[in-house]
Amino acid sequence: MPSQLGGYMGRMLRIDLTTREVTEYPITDEQRRLYLGGKVLAARILADLITGPLDPFGPENVIVVTTGPLTGTGAPMASRFNVSTISPLTGLLTSSNCGGSFGLHLKKAGCDGVVITGRAEGPVWLEITEDGVRFHDASPLWGMTTGATQAALPPRTGKLVIGPAGENRVRYAGLVSDDRMAARGGVGAVFGAKNLKALVAHGRRVVPVARPERFRDLQKDWVQELRSHPITGRQLPRLGTAGLLSGMQAHRMLATRNFSRGRFDQFDAVSGETLAEEHLVRNGGCTGCPVHCGREVILPEKAGNGAPEAGDAAATGWGPEVTPAAANGRASGGGRKGRRVKGPELETIVLLGPNLENADLAEIIRLNHQLDELGMDSISTGGTIAFAMELNEKGLWENGLRFGRVENLSQLLDDIAHRRGIGDLLAEGSRRLAERFGGKGFAMQVKGMELPAYEPRAAVGQGLGYAVSNRGGCHLNAGYLAVLEGLGLEMDPYTPRAKAALTILMQDLMEAISAAGNCLFSSYDVFPAALLNRPNGWLTRAVNRLLPWAGGPVALLLRLRWMPVHLPGLPLTRALEAVTGMKMDLGRLKLIGERGYNLERLVNTRLGMTAADDDLPERLKAVEQVPGDPRTKVPLEPMKRQYYRLRGWTDAGVPTPGLLRRLGIQ
Numbered sequence: 001m002p003s004q005l006g007g008y009m010g011r012m013l014r015i016d017l018t019t020r021e022v023t024e025y026p027i028t029d030e031q032r033r034l035y036l037g038g039k040v041l042a043a044r045i046l047a048d049l050i051t052g053p054l055d056p057f058g059p060e061n062v063i064v065v066t067t068g069p070l071t072g073t074g075a076p077m078a079s080r081f082n083v084s085t086i087s088p089l090t091g092l093l094t095s096s097n098c099g100g101s102f103g104l105h106l107k108k109a110g111c112d113g114v115v116i117t118g119r120a121e122g123p124v125w126l127e128i129t130e131d132g133v134r135f136h137d138a139s140p141l142w143g144m145t146t147g148a149t150q151a152a153l154p155p156r157t158g159k160l161v162i163g164p165a166g167e168n169r170v171r172y173a174g175l176v177s178d179d180r181m182a183a184r185g186g187v188g189a190v191f192g193a194k195n196l197k198a199l200v201a202h203g204r205r206v207v208p209v210a211r212p213e214r215f216r217d218l219q220k221d222w223v224q225e226l227r228s229h230p231i232t233g234r235q236l237p238r239l240g241t242a243g244l245l246s247g248m249q250a251h252r253m254l255a256t257r258n259f260s261r262g263r264f265d266q267f268d269a270v271s272g273e274t275l276a277e278e279h280l281v282r283n284g285g286c287t288g289c290p291v292h293c294g295r296e297v298i299l300p301e302k303a304g305n306g307a308p309e310a311g312d313a314a315a316t317g318w319g320p321e322v323t324p325a326a327a328n329g330r331a332s333g334g335g336r337k338g339r340r341v342k343g344p345e346l347e348t349i350v351l352l353g354p355n356l357e358n359a360d361l362a363e364i365i366r367l368n369h370q371l372d373e374l375g376m377d378s379i380s381t382g383g384t385i386a387f388a389m390e391l392n393e394k395g396l397w398e399n400g401l402r403f404g405r406v407e408n409l410s411q412l413l414d415d416i417a418h419r420r421g422i423g424d425l426l427a428e429g430s431r432r433l434a435e436r437f438g439g440k441g442f443a444m445q446v447k448g449m450e451l452p453a454y455e456p457r458a459a460v461g462q463g464l465g466y467a468v469s470n471r472g473g474c475h476l477n478a479g480y481l482a483v484l485e486g487l488g489l490e491m492d493p494y495t496p497r498a499k500a501a502l503t504i505l506m507q508d509l510m511e512a513i514s515a516a517g518n519c520l521f522s523s524y525d526v527f528p529a530a531l532l533n534r535p536n537g538w539l540t541r542a543v544n545r546l547l548p549w550a551g552g553p554v555a556l557l558l559r560l561r562w563m564p565v566h567l568p569g570l571p572l573t574r575a576l577e578a579v580t581g582m583k584m585d586l587g588r589l590k591l592i593g594e595r596g597y598n599l600e601r602l603v604n605t606r607l608g609m610t611a612a613d614d615d616l617p618e619r620l621k622a623v624e625q626v627p628g629d630p631r632t633k634v635p636l637e638p639m640k641r642q643y644y645r646l647r648g649w650t651d652a653g654v655p656t657p658g659l660l661r662r663l664g665i666q
């Protein structure tokens with residue numbers, strides 16, 4: 001429905017793949033004020049359409065692709081879009097975020113999002129324009145990698161595609177836009193089940209801004225804040241997300257050997273510093289981002305195999321062959337020639353590196369590129385392989401996989417994507433492997449989703465977040481308390497004190513930031529630079545000591561529905577006011593996040609989730625990470641009870657009718 005607000009194109013399309021009928025999905029301005037956009041608005045739509053358990057691979061499943069009001073406005077770090085559906089990996093609602101250009105082009109086509117239902121009779125790709133939607137035969141594209149698919153589609157358009165993993169319904173297949181992936185939860189497999197190879201969007205529409213002069217002034221100040229902050233202005237540009245590995249190693253948070261340890265003996269070989277010194281060509285980043293945390297690296301040649309295939313490398317869009325030494329002197333790259341590709345992020349390095357006892361960074365770069373081309377989530381891939389290695393080690397499943405032996409992993413990834421041999425079993429994920437072979441206690445997953453790189457026995461608040469996360473083992477939906485427990489500030493990582501309240505606060509704010517269309521890295525500015533620049537200063541030490549005692553004040557903050565303030569370091573609220581024209585402040589922003597989190601929980605309870613699913617693998621709860629130190633286990637149950645109480649949920653983990661009414665959820 002047309003909108004009187006800025007930031008919105010006023011059109012949400014509903015596309016039935018079975019009948020090829022295209023209609024408008026009605027969204028009112030009142031709903032835009034309540035749910036904003038992105039994953040929160042998607043949760044509202046799914047709550048309206050999903051009434052009970054369903055087959056994620058069936059035609060009754062729904063895909064919702066949404067943008068935020070800041071998407072396409074030129075706001076810094078605001079090129080994000082969201083894909084939500086019912087996950088084939090978890091059986092629950094999943095949301096997957098991406099920084100590719102598809103969301104920007106979708107808004108240029110005059111759309112805020114699309115709701116996709118049904119199943120196409122044969123392979124199709126959809127072209128979304130200002131004039132409507134065209135269906136195209138995707139049979140010639142079926143079987144292509146993500147890079148080759150994007151190269152074959154019309155140029156100068158936004159593209160969202162699957163690779164072989166999505167076509168073959170690997171339960172953790174993702175979607176690719178440019179060189180970025182919406183990876184988690186198997187959203188690509190749902191596309192494949194619907195015979196949907198790609199979405200393409202293009203147009204000439206301009207996103208309306210309610211107060212353009214005010215917004216331009218805010219843009220300049222926001223960019224300056226990001227560039228002057230120690231994380232977004234220094235650490236992320238210099239080392240990317242891989243810069244966190246050093247802190248994770250120091251704090252025993254680095255998932256190693258299927259989460260049996262928190263430190264990796266050969267850590268230096270895979271660190272962010274090594275990536276920068278030996279492989280980095282230059283920084284890359286999402287459209288309109290001043291931070292440029294992405295890495296462009298040379299795709300290493302594999303000994304004995306010659307150069308990478310030209311078709312794959314050329315399709316990535318990174319450009320022609322270069323020599324690292326010639327790339328502005330940024331890195332030597334060992335003097336090798338090759339093609340530039342997207343470098344691995346923190347999660348990929350850890351899950352395919354230390355967690356497999358793999359210290360070969362060049363091999364991790366190759367595997368990362370291969371996973372992108374196959375369209376497969378590196379976190380779930382690495383976690384599932386690590387579990388299979390331990391199953392083999394313990395004699396529960398003889399599969400030939402061993403920790404530290406990675407020379408055949410490339411073939412294994414291809415087998416998973418095409419469901420050949422043991423790859424067919426690995427394509428099901430670690431929870432289903434545990435159901436077949438045993439070993440549930442060391443299957444590193446929550447609700448079916450494999451855990452990311454942070455070992456929670458050294459950050460118990462992060463462990464709580466994993467357990468209660470709506471989409472399963474996710475560090476972001478968990479609230480990312482690791483940033484307070486050692487990777488930014490250094491509150492006591494082992495105490496359960498205040499962890500429930502802080503987790504809720506972080507979850508709600510991150511939900512709302514994502515709904516706006518912003519990268520979650522923009523929230524780092526909330527942490528005062530003075531604290532991060534002086535980790536041993538008296539003020540920082542005092543804050544770290546006081547944080548475990550902040551549970552009461554934070555709990556009070558959570559109950560407040562009226563906070564007419566703008567948080568220093570979070571220009572988002574003022575930017576939303578300038579773009580949309582709606583009233584926005586910290587209280588309203590937090591309420592949007594809380595509303596979204598509870599809506600997702602509501603959908604999950606309809607799908608059969610219970611409090612028993614808010615759990616962690618037994619290894620993390622019962623086995624000390626440091627033998628003899630009882631603190632190095634996650635004390636989940638007391639934190640979980642406190643979390644439910646502060647959320648306003650029942651003992652069964654269900655939002656009460658009173659809470660839903662207070663949140664305005666009908």
